Amino acid sequence: MNETARTIFVCSDSVGETAETxxxxxxxxxxxxxxxxxxxxxxxxxxxxRNLMEEAARSGSFVVYTLVLPELREMIRQESIRLxxxxxxxxxxxxxxxxxxxxxxxxxxxxxxxxVMDRDYFRRVEAVEYTVKGDDGQNSNSWAQADxxxxxxxxxxxxxxxxxxxxxxYKVANYPLVPEVKPPNALSELRGGxxxxxxxxxxxxxxIRAERLKAMGLPFGAAYASLERVAEELEYxxxxxxxxxxxxxxxxxxxxxETAGVILESLSLK
Numbered sequence: 001m002n003e004t005a006r007t008i009f010v011c012s013d014s015v016g017e018t019a020e021t022x023x024x025x026x027x028x029x030x031x032x033x034x035x036x037x038x039x040x041x042x043x044x045x046x047x048x049x050r051n052l053m054e055e056a057a058r059s060g061s062f063v064v065y066t067l068v069l070p071e072l073r074e075m076i077r078q079e080s081i082r083l084x085x086x087x088x089x090x091x092x093x094x095x096x097x098x099x100x101x102x103x104x105x106x107x108x109x110x111x112x113x114x115x116v117m118d119r120d121y122f123r124r125v126e127a128v129e130y131t132v133k134g135d136d137g138q139n140s141n142s143w144a145q146a147d148x149x150x151x152x153x154x155x156x157x158x159x160x161x162x163x164x165x166x167x168x169x170y171k172v173a174n175y176p177l178v179p180e181v182k183p184p185n186a187l188s189e190l191r192g193g194x195x196x197x198x199x200x201x202x203x204x205x206x207x208i209r210a211e212r213l214k215a216m217g218l219p220f221g222a223a224y225a226s227l228e229r230v231a232e233e234l235e236y237x238x239x240x241x242x243x244x245x246x247x248x249x250x251x252x253x254x255x256x257x258e259t260a261g262v263i264l265e266s267l268s269l270k
Contacts, residue, residue, distance in 0.1 A: 006032065006034065006035040006036065006061075007035070007036040007037065007038055007059055007061045008023050008027075008035060008036070008037050008038070008061060008062060008063075008064060009038050009040065009052060009055075009056045009061050009062070009063040009064070010023055010037060010038065010039045010040065010063075010064050010065070011040045011043055011049070011052060011063055011064070011065040011066075011067070011076065012039075012040070012041055012042075012043060012065060012066045012067065013042065013043045013044065013066075013067050013068055013069060013072060014041070014042065014066070014068075015041050015042075016039045016040070016041045016066065018066050018090060018091070019064045019065060019066045019090050020037065020039060022064065022090055023037060023064050024037070025257075028255070038061075040052050043067065043072065046071075046072070046075045049072060049075045049076050049079060050075075050079060053076065053079040053080065053083055053085055053087075054079075054083065056083075056085050057083040057084070057085050061085070062085060062086035062087065062088070063076070063080070063085060063086070063087045063088070064087075064088045064090060065087060065088070065089060065090065066090045066091040067089075067091065067092070068091065068095075073089060073092050076089075077089075120169065123169045124166070124167060124168070124169045126171075127147075127166045127167075127168075127169050127170055127171045127172070128163070128166040128167060130142070130145065130146075130166070130171040130172075130173075131162050131163060131165075131166035131171060131172045131173070132163075132166075134146065134162075134171075134172070134173035134174065135159055135162065135173075135174060136158075136159065136174065136175075136176060137174070137175045137176060137184075139173070140173075140175075140184055140186045141186070142173075143173050143186055143187070143190060144190060145171055146171050146172060146173040146194060147170040147171045147172065147194065147269070148165060148170055148171075148172045148173075148194055148195075148196055148263070148267075148269075149172070149173045149174070149175065149187070149190070149194055149195050149196070150162055150172060150173070150174040150175070150196050150198060151174070151175050151177055151195060151196065151197050151198065151237070151240060151241065151244070151246060152174075152176070152177060152197060152198030152199065152237060153176065153177050153178070153205075153233040153234065153236075153237050154176060154178075154209070154224075154233075155200075155205060155208045155209055155212060156198040156199065156200050156205070156251055157198060157251050157256060157259065158174040158175075158176065158198060159174060160256050161174075161198070161251075161256050161259055161260060162174045164256045164257065164260050165260055165263070165264075168260070168264075170269065175187065177233070177236065177237045177240055178233070179232060179233060179236040183240060187244065188243075188244070193245075193267070194267075195241075195244045195245065195246040195247065196246060196247050196248075196249060196263055196267075197237065197238070197240070197241035197244075197246035197247070197248040197249070198249055198251050198259075199234060199237065199238065199241075199248060199249070199250050199251070200234075200250065200251050200252045201250070201252040202227060202230050202231060202234060204252045204253065205230050205234075206225050206226075206227060206230055209224055209225035209230070210225045212224075212225075213225055247263065247266050247267060249262055249263060249266075
């Protein structure tokens with residue numbers, strides 16, 4: 001099978017986001033961007049499992065699944081043997097470990113608990129709304145409400161990192177640092193402990209900026225992607241980080257998830 005034809009099936013009795021996240025992380029490990037993904041959500045019956053497993057067998061795919069009900073997990077296991085389709089159980093081993101270790105069977109066995117519209121759900125929604133409004137230095141009058149304020153020069157992943165953290169329930173504002181623009185007084189007026197400065201190795205930043213210029217149809221030799229300009233911006237950014245007492249995180253070659261983990265652990269927010 002050629003790489004562009006590869007497809008991984010994701011099966012869940014809920015939305016399927018947990019399994020899909022694992023699959024996407026795996027795809028990145030193989031640099032296999034041409035690999036497709038099909039999600040089968042809200043699976044409720046053995047017939048549905050039988051049909052999707054037969055389709056996986058026909059297409060030469062494998063299946064990654066998160067199924068809470070033991071009868072559905074057993075069905076997919078049997079079908080994987082019958083059809084010789086590799087099936088990976090994401091949730092089952094963790095449930096089994098919990099039962100064996102704590103001698104406590106799961107009392108709920110209810111799909112979709114991750115997405116229940118409880119207090120945490122609405123907290124995440126509120127955090128995402130706040131973060132979108134506070135992107136790129138906007139809505140500075142609400143910075144006092146932020147759990148985190150990300151600072152960094154252009155192309156240091158401020159926006160995607162902000163949104164990722166927001167989905168975890170944190171209100172995040174971000175502000176772009178530019179040597180020619182003095183940061184607003186509102187930054188200095190805030191208490192320390194919530195500032196995170198994002199930095200990157202100059203050579204990597206130059207590469208990213210050059211690709212950005214190319215995508216915008218601008219000449220490669222623009223100052224934006226020059227070593228002199230990048231060095232100037234980084235030096236200025238670090239002077240601001242020192243003045244504000246920022247936690248400084250180098251995002252060079254770090255996935256968004258990894259950077260978020262470093263921030264949350266360092267600031268004891270987990």
